[in-house]
């Protein structure tokens with residue numbers, strides 16, 4: 465049996481490279497058979513997954529090493545019936561947190577070696593210009609703008625070099641918090657509003673949406689419990705929407721979000737559905753597991769789930 469490794473050495477400010485080094489030494493010492501496929505720049509994940517699929521036999525295992533972005537991009541190329549294993553090496557690691565996966569590379573590998581097949585549900589997204597799979601969350605609005613601004617900022621590259629990448633996010637987040645405008649969006653769903661116990665109609669229009677996150681498990685942004693009851697062990701998608709309020713009303717909400725007690729605040733809507741269709745009135749940035757993208761005005765984005773198999 466061979467481990468086919470897809471690794472992003474750049475993930476987690478080079479944590480990927482460090483984890484890979486430790487793992488390869490362990491493999492050599494313990495005569496574990498492997499083939500290595502390392503990304504050298506962004507955007508190679510699908511191509512490498514296709515290479516692996518053309519070489520592996522059914523008993524071999526695909527092992528992905530990287531952050532949430534790496535596993536999400538790999539997932540979009542991986543057929544639903546092919547199991548995968550994952551060794552977290554990012555900065556946020558929300559997917560690993562959702563399944564309480566080991567973080568130490570050798571412990572994580574041992575858990576995989578002695579592991580079992582587990583079924584999980586991932587988010588499937590489809591629009592005219594955008595399609596793929598996400599394991600964590602898809603966000604439109606505040607979070608998407610933060611990811612977009614932080615990724616293109618020269619500040620992030622410089623602060624990452626001196627291991628202060630989190631500070632770049634914090635500074636960008638504050639700037640976006642003050643400058644991001646509300647947006648108008650229509651959601652179609654079969655959902656009940658858990659904040660008011662009411663069954664809501666299938667079509668809801670938010671005129672002043674500020675943060676809109678569709679999540680497949682509790683965690684968001686590196687450990688924030690955006691929807692504490694969400695789970696990737698079932699096929700329900702949780703939507704958390706927050707309206708643009710005056711700044712003086714937003715600041716008291718932040719500690720509630722950090723504690724995971726925000727959903728009973730009147731500024732939030734919390735919906736659960738197996739499928740959502742989202743339509744914005746203007747082009748909006750979108751973040752897909754921390755990767756920046758954009759949805760076009762009036763082009764419906766359909767969100768549903770698909771079952772996948774992970775080994776741990």
Ligand SMILES: Nc1ncnc2c1ncn2[C@@H]1O[C@H](COP(=O)(O)OP(=O)(O)OP(=O)(O)O)[C@@H](O)[C@H]1O
Nearest residue numbers: 475476503504506507531532533534554555556557
């Ligand atoms: N060798 C590479 N050099 C630069 N970028 C890369 C490389 N390989 C992959 N990428 C890009 O890195 C991004 C994914 O990074 P990933 O999300 O895994 O790490 P992270 O951002 O550090 O962690 P997290 O998302 O958990 O916070 C993708 O955009 C991917 O295409």
